[in-house]
Amino acid sequence: xxxxxxxxxxxxxxxxxxxxxxxxxxxxxxxxxxxxxxxxxxxxxxxxxxxxxxxxxxxxxxxxxxxxxxxxxxxxxxxxxxxxxxxxxxxxxxxxxxxxxxxxxxxxxxxxxxxxxxxxxxxxxxxxxxxxxxxxxxxxxxxxxxxxxxxxxxxxxxxxxxxxxxxxxxxxxxxxxxxxxxxxxxxxxxxxxxxxxxxxxxxxxxxxxxxxxxxxxxxxxxxxxxxxxxxxxxxxxxxxxxxxxxxxxxxxxxxxxxxxxx
Amino acid sequence: xxxxxxxxxxxxxxxxxxxxxxxxxxxxxxxxxxxxxxxxxxxxxxxxxxxxxxxxxxxxxxxxxxxxxxxxxxxxxxxxxxxxxxxxxxxxxxxxxxxxxxxxxxxxxxxxxxxxxxxxxxxxxxxxxxxxxxxxxxxxxxxxxxxxxxxxxxxxxxxxxxxxxxxxxxxxxxxxxxxxxxxxxxxxxxxxxxxxxxxxxxxxxxxxxxxxxxxxxxxxxxxxxxxxxxxxxxxxxxxxxxxxxxxxxxx
Numbered sequence: 001x002x003x004x005x006x007x008x009x010x011x012x013x014x015x016x017x018x019x020x021x022x023x024x025x026x027x028x029x030x031x032x033x034x035x036x037x038x039x040x041x042x043x044x045x046x047x048x049x050x051x052x053x054x055x056x057x058x059x060x061x062x063x064x065x066x067x068x069x070x071x072x073x074x075x076x077x078x079x080x081x082x083x084x085x086x087x088x089x090x091x092x093x094x095x096x097x098x099x100x101x102x103x104x105x106x107x108x109x110x111x112x113x114x115x116x117x118x119x120x121x122x123x124x125x126x127x128x129x130x131x132x133x134x135x136x137x138x139x140x141x142x143x144x145x146x147x148x149x150x151x152x153x154x155x156x157x158x159x160x161x162x163x164x165x166x167x168x169x170x171x172x173x174x175x176x177x178x179x180x181x182x183x184x185x186x187x188x189x190x191x192x193x194x195x196x197x198x199x200x201x202x203x204x205x206x207x208x209x210x211x212x213x214x215x216x217x218x219x220x221x222x223x224x225x226x227x228x229x230x231x232x233x234x235x236x237x238x239x240x241x242x243x244x245x246x247x248x249x250x251x252x253x254x255x256x257x258x259x260x261x262x
Numbered sequence: 263x264x265x266x267x268x269x270x271x272x273x274x275x276x277x278x279x280x281x282x283x284x285x286x287x288x289x290x291x292x293x294x295x296x297x298x299x300x301x302x303x304x305x306x307x308x309x310x311x312x313x314x315x316x317x318x319x320x321x322x323x324x325x326x327x328x329x330x331x332x333x334x335x336x337x338x339x340x341x342x343x344x345x346x347x348x349x350x351x352x353x354x355x356x357x358x359x360x361x362x363x364x365x366x367x368x369x370x371x372x373x374x375x376x377x378x379x380x381x382x383x384x385x386x387x388x389x390x391x392x393x394x395x396x397x398x399x400x401x402x403x404x405x406x407x408x409x410x411x412x413x414x415x416x417x418x419x420x421x422x423x424x425x426x427x428x429x430x431x432x433x434x435x436x437x438x439x440x441x442x443x444x445x446x447x448x449x450x451x452x453x454x455x456x457x458x459x460x461x462x463x464x465x466x467x468x469x470x471x472x473x474x475x476x477x478x479x480x481x482x483x484x485x486x487x488x489x490x491x492x493x494x495x496x497x498x499x500x501x502x503x504x505x506x507x508x509x510x511x512x513x
Contacts, residue, residue, distance in 0.1 A: 153346075153348060155344040155345065155346050155348040156348045156350065158313070158316070158318055158342070158344060158348075159342055159344050159348050159361075160361075160365060161316065161317065161318060162316035162317070162318070162340060162341075162342040162419075163341075163342075163361065163362045163365040163366070163413065164338055164365055164366065165365045169365060173350075173361070173364075173365070174350070177350065177352045180352070252352070253393075254351050254352050254393040254394075254395070255351075
């Protein structure tokens with residue numbers, strides 16, 4: 001009983017500053033939108049956004065689904081290829097020097113300019129979205145993994161080699177597990193990029209999706225619907241982020257127990 | 263003692279890293295069942311000797327013989343215990359202990375069966391399923407030593423194994439290791455900069471100079487075994503300690 005109370009207290013202690021701040025911002029926005037005389041087609045009040053969110057829920061859900069599918073497939077492609085490439089560059093050092101400049105250049109491309117081109121080349125289907133998401137999330141994933149491998153304790157590697165382990169065994173037994181915390185850090189960062197990337201891709205042309213929904217709402221002078229869609233995308237991002245946190249906890253029990261033991 | 267009876271013999275081993283001359287001319291012998299320490303100032307290249315023995319790097323000069331024949335590049339003669347315990351935080355204690363056996367190709371099950379009876383003796387019974395961070399420093403070192411000896415190599419290489427422990431735990435661990443060594447007839451080479459540790463544990467002690475390292479003194483420790491901490495207060499032990507300190511400080 002007392003343990004659960006303290007858990008609740010701890011939780012409240014963690015969340016109250018942010019919740020209070022957000023509540024204050026929303027309240028100020030509501031007051032300003034209602035009493036300053038600004039038109040709802042310029043700045044809708046939060047209550048109006050919520051109202052529209054509810055009444056347009058079926059349409060929003062219908063458009064959220066393609067965004068979620070694009071995000072999930074693009075992100076899966078990105079994580080898989082980052083994993084494959086990270087192992088390659090870990091074993092073949094010259095490859096690392098060849099590939100990293102290319103990857104860094106790929107990160108300097110402005111998404112605003114690239115997204116319409118990718119849509120132009122690959123059409124309105126799923127493929128350009130997957131490619132754009134992979135473009136923005138691949139590099140952070142790759143860098144996290146490579147950093148993770150390099151963080152391996154040198155004594156641990158020495159110990160394994162003294163036991164007769166070759167490069168493959170040293171990688172599997174020491175370098176790969178050492179990278180797990182780094183992998184999850186990369187995962188948390190890039191999952192947020194992934195949703196933004198999906199919406200950008202849809203914004204540049206799509207049959208359905210939150211991005212194209214926002215664009216048409218904007219063109220119809222409906223900022224309330226734009227914000228309702230923004231709310232949806234933020235919610236999707238938070239859920240995905242939460243999933244990575246849960247996944248990290250489940251797959252790294254040795255880290256979690258450290259906190260619990262105290 | 264003739265050269266054939268030596269377990270390990272280093273003759274004139276030297277090593278340079280770039281412009282840094284780490285090992286000048288190191289000659290060391292270890293007989294089977296003997297506990298030998300290498301004592302030297304920090305940064306004297308003591309660990310480099312272990313790097314060379316375990317194939318981490320190659321000696322520039324000199325000859326290394328094991329049981330009378332020249333030491334091969336990828337040797338399976340030594341079990342290493344590095345300075346920090348180097349336990350893998352993601353492996354449970356039992357899986358850390360069996361690491362060397364797994365590398366040798368044993369199945370996890372067989373390896374666990376082999377190591378299981380030793381947990382009691384190493385004071386680790388009941389902690390098999392714990393993670394390393396849940397253990398105290400002294401216990402972690404015992405896991406590291408268990409991981410070392412279970413490999414059943416012909417010789418133990420101990421690289422400042424108790425350097426990171428607090429003074430009291432360190433003394434307790436030295437006492438425990440002395441007893442274990444007496445029971446198991448291990449052959450051990452210990453690197454340390456702790457004079458008392460060297461006296462308490464060793465049959466013989468080599469004193470190394472600062473870089474480039476050479477052997478400046480070789481000192482026997484004729485104290486009877488098993489030893490107790492109180493033995494360090496005996497006139498004999500005090501004399502050896504003073505001799506070692508003088509050798510180290512170069513007076």
